[in-house]
Amino acid sequence: MRRGAVLLALMLMTGGAVADDGVTTTERGRDAYSQPFPGLDAGEREQFVRGRSLFRQAWVVAPSRDERVDGLGPLYNRLTCISCHPKNGRGRAPDGPGSRMQAMLVRLSVPGTDPHGGPKPHPRYGDQLNEEGIPGVSGEGRAVVRWDEHEVSLGDGERIRLRKPRLSFHELSYGALAQVLVSPRVGPPVYGLGLLDAVSGETLLALAAERKPDGVRGRVNRVWSAQRMRLEAGRFGHKANTPDLRQQIAGAMVGDLGITSSMFPRQNCSEVQSDCKHAVDGGQPELTDTQLDDLSFYLAHLAVPASRDGDHDDVRRGKATFAALGCAVCHRPQLVTGTHPNFPRVSVRTIEPYTDLLVHDMGEGLADGRPDFLAGGREWRTPPLWGIGLTEVVGEHTFYLHDGRARNLTEAILWHGGEAVPARNRFAALDRQARESLLAFLNSL
Amino acid sequence: MAVDIETGLQGVSRRRVLSLFAHGLLAAAVGRPALAAAPSPVVVLTAYPEEVMARFEAAFEQAHPEYRLRLLWRMPHDALPYLRQPRQGGVDVYWSASPRTFAQLAAEGRLQPLAIDRSGLPDHVGGAALADPAGRFTATEMAGYGFVVNDAALGPLGVKSPDDWAALADPRLAGRIVLPNPARVGFAPVLVDIVLQAYGWEKGWALWSEIAGLATWVDSGGTFVSDEVGSGRAAVGVSIDFFVVSAIANGAPLRFIYPSHGGINPAHIAITAEAANPEGARAFAAFVLSESGQRILAHADIRKLPVRPAVYSALPPDYHDPFAAAARGAYDYDGVASRDRLPVVASVFEQMLVQGHDTLAGLWARIHAAEARGRDVSAARKRLCAPLLSEHEAGVPNLHRRFRARLEGTQDQPRLREEIAWQWSAAKARAAVRRLLEEAGA
Numbered sequence: 001m002r003r004g005a006v007l008l009a010l011m012l013m014t015g016g017a018v019a020d021d022g023v024t025t026t027e028r029g030r031d032a033y034s035q036p037f038p039g040l041d042a043g044e045r046e047q048f049v050r051g052r053s054l055f056r057q058a059w060v061v062a063p064s065r066d067e068r069v070d071g072l073g074p075l076y077n078r079l080t081c082i083s084c085h086p087k088n089g090r091g092r093a094p095d096g097p098g099s100r101m102q103a104m105l106v107r108l109s110v111p112g113t114d115p116h117g118g119p120k121p122h123p124r125y126g127d128q129l130n131e132e133g134i135p136g137v138s139g140e141g142r143a144v145v146r147w148d149e150h151e152v153s154l155g156d157g158e159r160i161r162l163r164k165p166r167l168s169f170h171e172l173s174y175g176a177l178a179q180v181l182v183s184p185r186v187g188p189p190v191y192g193l194g195l196l197d198a199v200s201g202e203t204l205l206a207l208a209a210e211r212k213p214d215g216v217r218g219r220v221n222r223v224w225s226a227q228r229m230r231l232e233a234g235r236f237g238h239k240a241n242t243p244d245l246r247q248q249i250a251g252a253m254v255g256d257l258g259i260t261s262s263m264f265p266r267q268n269c270s271e272v273q274s275d276c277k278h279a280v281d282g283g284q285p286e287l288t289d290t291q292l293d294d295l296s297f298y299l300a301h302l303a304v305p306a307s308r309d310g311d312h313d314d315v316r317r318g319k320a321t322f323a324a325l326g327c328a329v330c331h332r333p334q335l336v337t338g339t340h341p342n343f344p345r346v347s348v349r350t351i352e353p354y355t356d357l358l359v360h361d362m363g364e365g366l367a368d369g370r371p372d373f374l375a376g377g378r379e380w381r382t383p384p385l386w387g388i389g390l391t392e393v394v395g396e397h398t399f400y401l402h403d404g405r406a407r408n409l410t411e412a413i414l415w416h417g418g419e420a421v422p423a424r425n426r427f428a429a430l431d432r433q434a435r436e437s438l439l440a441f442l443n444s445l
Numbered sequence: 446m447a448v449d450i451e452t453g454l455q456g457v458s459r460r461r462v463l464s465l466f467a468h469g470l471l472a473a474a475v476g477r478p479a480l481a482a483a484p485s486p487v488v489v490l491t492a493y494p495e496e497v498m499a500r501f502e503a504a505f506e507q508a509h510p511e512y513r514l515r516l517l518w519r520m521p522h523d524a525l526p527y528l529r530q531p532r533q534g535g536v537d538v539y540w541s542a543s544p545r546t547f548a549q550l551a552a553e554g555r556l557q558p559l560a561i562d563r564s565g566l567p568d569h570v571g572g573a574a575l576a577d578p579a580g581r582f583t584a585t586e587m588a589g590y591g592f593v594v595n596d597a598a599l600g601p602l603g604v605k606s607p608d609d610w611a612a613l614a615d616p617r618l619a620g621r622i623v624l625p626n627p628a629r630v631g632f633a634p635v636l637v638d639i640v641l642q643a644y645g646w647e648k649g650w651a652l653w654s655e656i657a658g659l660a661t662w663v664d665s666g667g668t669f670v671s672d673e674v675g676s677g678r679a680a681v682g683v684s685i686d687f688f689v690v691s692a693i694a695n696g697a698p699l700r701f702i703y704p705s706h707g708g709i710n711p712a713h714i715a716i717t718a719e720a721a722n723p724e725g726a727r728a729f730a731a732f733v734l735s736e737s738g739q740r741i742l743a744h745a746d747i748r749k750l751p752v753r754p755a756v757y758s759a760l761p762p763d764y765h766d767p768f769a770a771a772a773r774g775a776y777d778y779d780g781v782a783s784r785d786r787l788p789v790v791a792s793v794f795e796q797m798l799v800q801g802h803d804t805l806a807g808l809w810a811r812i813h814a815a816e817a818r819g820r821d822v823s824a825a826r827k828r829l830c831a832p833l834l835s836e837h838e839a840g841v842p843n844l845h846r847r848f849r850a851r852l853e854g855t856q857d858q859p860r861l862r863e864e865i866a867w868q869w870s871a872a873k874a875r876a877a878v879r880r881l882l883e884e885a886g887a
Contacts, residue, residue, distance in 0.1 A: 029696025030745065049669065058495065058518035065523040072518075079518050080495045087746070098510060102499060132515070135488075135535050142483075167448045171483050182446050368446045 022345060023195060025303035032390045033088035033191045035303045037345055044301070051298020054291055055081045059257050061134045062282035068291075071282020073258035074137040074275070075130035075268055077105050084187030084256065088302060089395040091187035093165065093404030094145045101131060104404065105256065106143045106167065107183040109370060116224035117231070118241065118373050119181070124174045124272050128255050133173075137275045141172035145184065147405075152414055155429035162411055164365070165403055174272055183368035185238055186404040191387060192353065193236070194300025194346040197245040199357060200338030201233035207332070207356045214422040216329050218358035221381070223373045226250070226263050238383075238402040239375040240359050246296050253287055260285040261292055300343045305387040307352070309444045318441025321434055326423035330382045332356045354385035354445065363417015366401070378418055389443035409442050410435070484513035487725035489538040490527065492520050496746040504741060505732050512725045521546040521631070522850075528555055533717045537726040540585065540733070542712035543631075545784055547582045549849075556581040556715045557723070561731045565753055570767050571776025573709040575752055584711035585733045586742050586749040587767055589776075590636045591703045593671055593689040598680035607681060609705040610640050614655040616813035619806075622660040623679035628795035629664045632685040634787040635710050637794050639778050643706035646839075650797075651830030657798035658809025658829075675699055685710065686765070687748045694745035708778035709767060711752070788851035789839050796867035797833050801875060805829075808878050815887035825881040828874055833867045 025035035036048045057069050058079040064070035078084060084091045084103045091103020106129040109119035121127040125140055133139040147163040154160065165184055169177060204220045212218065221234035225243045234240035236248040250263040258268050265285050269276035287295075309315050322328055331354040339347045359379040369377035380402060388409075392398045398408050406412035416424040427435065484506070491498065502514045517536065519527055521543035527534045528550060539550065550556050558580050566583070568576045575584035592607050599606065602617045613622060627633035641649035661679065663669040670682040671692045682689075689701045714733055716726040732738045739751040743760050750767050751757065757766045767776060783790075798805060808829055815822045838844070847861055860868075 027696070031692075031695045031697070049672065056494065058492075058498075060519055060523065061517060064519065065526070066520060079498070079516060082495050083499060086495075086499075098507065100503060100506065102503065135517075165446075167446065169448070182448050184446070370446070 023303060024306040026306050030394050032305045033189060033394050037301045037303050047294055047297045048301055051294040054295050055298055059259060062280045071259055071286030073134040074279035075140060076132050076258040077130055077256045085190050087394050088191055089189045092397045092399045093186055097144045097146055101143055104184055104186045109181045110179055118224055122180055124270050126268055126270050137279055138173035140174060142170045144168045144170060156431055160414060162414060163405055165405055181370040183370040184403045190299055191302040192304040193245050194343050195337055195351045196235055198337035198340040198346040199335050204233045204357055208358055212329050214326050216419045218356055218360050221359050221373050221375045235357050238380055239372040240381040241372040245300060249295050250292060259287050261287040262289055305390055307445050314437045314440040315444045318437035321438045322441055325426040330356055330360055331385050352386060355382045358382060361418035365417045366415055385445050389445045409439055484511055485722055485725055486515045487512050487722050487729050488515045488536050489540055490517045490519055490524055490536045491540045500741050505729055508732055509728050512728060533719045536717050537720040537722050538716055538729055540714045542710060547713045547715055551581045555718050557718045559583055559716060561727055565755055570709055571771030572779040573776060574781050575711055582713040582715035584752045585714045586752060587709045587711050588749060589686045589703055589767060590639060590708050591686055591701055593674045593682040593684050594700045594702060595674045595677055595680055598677040602680055606702060610652060614652055619659045621680040623670055623673040623682040624660045624662055625670060626662045626664050626799055627791040634791040635708055638783045638787060638790050639708035642778050646836035650832035654830045658806050691746055691748040694748055703765060707775045709776050785845040786839050788848035789844055792864050793833055793867055796864055797871045800868055801872060804875050811882050811887050820885055820887050822885050822887050825878045828881060829878045833870050
């Protein structure tokens with residue numbers, strides 16, 4: 001094992017600092033991802049509740065008497081934010097051709113870049129397949145997922161079946177897709193986002209510059225800030241293609257629901273989608289800045305589930321194994337936040353997100369072949385692991401990774417490739433007891 | 446990313462195709478057959494939350510792959526004009542918890558006969574009708590009303606768990622009861638009316654006046670009530686059941702109590718008169734009413750009350766069974782009899798008890814303090830309890846017509862002249878009570 005990994009292992013075994021009070025919740029039931037930071041004052045609670053209502057709101061076709069929430073579409077995926085983030089947790093992929101996409105969407109682009117270096121939208125379908133259209137506007141088509149399976153062996157001879165999605169498109173309303181890059185995604189969990197938003201660009205650059213063991217590199221995605229009109233460090237999205245929480249929300253509102261905002265004032269219609277372009281809107285913009293503020297506040301102040309069972313022997317052993325395998329090189333146990341411009345409660349804290357927010361080469365097995373700013377087709381952002389142990393309790397499933405292909409944590413680990421191959425191979429070589437300890441540790445987060 | 450598409454690549458060389466495929470670009474259709482013919486859409490207009498919509502959508506399409514559900518969302522007050530559009534806005538099914546909207550649509554001839562098998566589905570639960578006698582709509586689920594209790598907050602007050610509405614009029618609960626504002630929260634007008642039916646008009650308003658004097662308000666739905674009680678800021682809340690029971694099923698340390706005088710608010714389903722896909726609409730309605738559909742209602746994130754009694758035998762023993770409760774007389778409330786007056790009741794409640802609430806609460810505090818000292822303040826109590834209009838006056842059809850537009854979810858409409866008059870009367874009553882209390886030295 002390289003020196004860096006050893007140091008991390010020692011730090012973990014001796015017990016790192018616990019995340020500061022005020023941002024975690026000890027709730028461990030089905031609402032564990034839906035708790036506000038403890039200690040919000042009355043005004044903050046009101047804003048939190050307003051944001052929660054909007055996050056749960058089913059948006060309405062315009063015109064409507066409910067002008068506050070009209071403007072759905074013209075093209076969209078689902079009616080609500082929580083469709084893709086059920087109970088603020090991760091969505092799941094369809095079981096097969098007979099199931100709807102529901103919490104999954106498909107990103108689209110064509111080779112090349114947009115003027116800011118991001119993906120170049122498909123000329124007919126834009127940057128995301130919107131399966132639904134409001135009355136009078138045809139939805140763009142249907143994506144169907146089938147699963148291809150193969151088997152891998154662990155060191156002790158146990159055989160594990162892995163599955164990989166195969167997409168097909170049907171009922172396309174606006175002509176051929178022809179040359180297109182596609183990337184299916186499930187909605188990620190949304191707690192703790194304010195804390196991640198507060199990790200400074202300087203911190204990310206420093207993390208990227210660190211020498212790491214096992215050939216691990218990791219880099220900061222440089223992405224376009226629609227608000228500040230410049231390239232910045234990416235933090236959010238499966239490829240860290242969005243610089244901050246506010247833009248992440250506004251982007252999802254227009255991309256998934258067709259709700260415009262001051263940040264993204266144009267409806268999501270391509271040049272060939274004339275019914276879409278002529279549809280009635282729900283105001284300009286449809287999401288007011290106040291509503292965007294409320295949504296941002298809500299998501300910034302969703303508490304992170306506190307880790308559990310840290311005194312259990314298997315959890316302690318698993319924690320040591322996590323570090324010893326090299327997992328913690330990318331899934332960084334601790335980060336320090338900087339000063340957030342809007343939310344003082346997330347500023348200057350030591351947090352335990354188990355991510356470095358950098359993009360890493362994860363190998364051909366996970367590759368989508370769709371570059372996104374600096375993130376290449378094999379690169380993905382290290383997803384935070386905090387709260388991951390409550391996935392099943394909250395969401396009634398255990399599907400992981402960007403497209404929900406992994407049916408449990410073991411499968412998720414075995415899909416790691418590229419820079420993570422050494423760590424993945426060390427995991428595969430463990431005996432059953434050590435693997436179970438590692439899983440016990442992950443389930444304690 | 447491995448992908449098949451129905452439409453082929455156009456104008457791309459074979460070498461380029463292979464290169465694109467290797468890097469995750471789409472390949473041409475590679476022999477994988479297209480799916481069967483596209484399912485025919487069934488357009489459903491509803492106001493259910495995501496938890497309901499997503500589960501019924503997935504289950505229905507699994508059971509009926511020949512159909513695809515297309516969900517449109519609108520609150521009842523917004524649904525009515527939508528369904529009055531030409532071709533009824535393309536909607537096949539209306540499915541929502543708004544009895545008045547269904548009654549209105551039926552009266553306007555905008556619904557067609559449901560014509561589905563209702564075997565095993567009762568027409569009533571207690572005094573609540575579950576089916577339109579003319580067969581144009583039928584209940585698909587029910588919600589009950591009651592009290593949400595935080596034992597940790599209630600215990601220190603020395604107050605027992607309330608078993609009926611009168612138990613809420615306990616001075617020890619001052620400032621610790623939370624109520625939904627019936628003029629702003631869609632489910633709340635029925636809740637007010639349950640008390641008026643159960644205790645009678647005069648005594649019912651008296652009870653509401655005293656409870657309101659002890660209460661605080663929330664202007665949004667039931668989750669806010671459970672937020673307030675769950676946090677301990679309130680010890681008791683009044684709510685429709687599913688928000689709270691779902692929160693409890695998700696781990697909230699709360700209890701929900703169905704009072705001795707309860708009420709049922711049924712949600713209904715109907716097929717529009719101009720449905721473009723009446724077969725699909727009928728299939729969806731039948732699925733919602735089937736045992737499979739009814740069982741979905743019991744999910745922890747939904748917790749509605751099935752209308753198919755046979756389903757309850759498979760539910761947990763503590764799952765509220767309204768049919769069993771009705772047999773004990775808990776659901777004598779007749780929702781149909783009161784339906785037309787609900788907007789009037791909600792508005793009177795607001796003018797009498799919500800507007801000027803600080804004064805009302807102060808007056809009740811003085812009355813309770815005086816009574817605790819043994820003073821006779823019965824005249825003040827009587828004046829503060831008096832309703833602003835008689836039951837007969839509240840039942841006048843002309844008045845109902847003027848308030849008909851006030852459906853669930855309606856907010857911030859200009860006040861009608863009657864409302865201004867009620868507000869003035871309420872202010873005068875409070876001034877009179879203040880004088881009476883001063884005269885009584887209280």
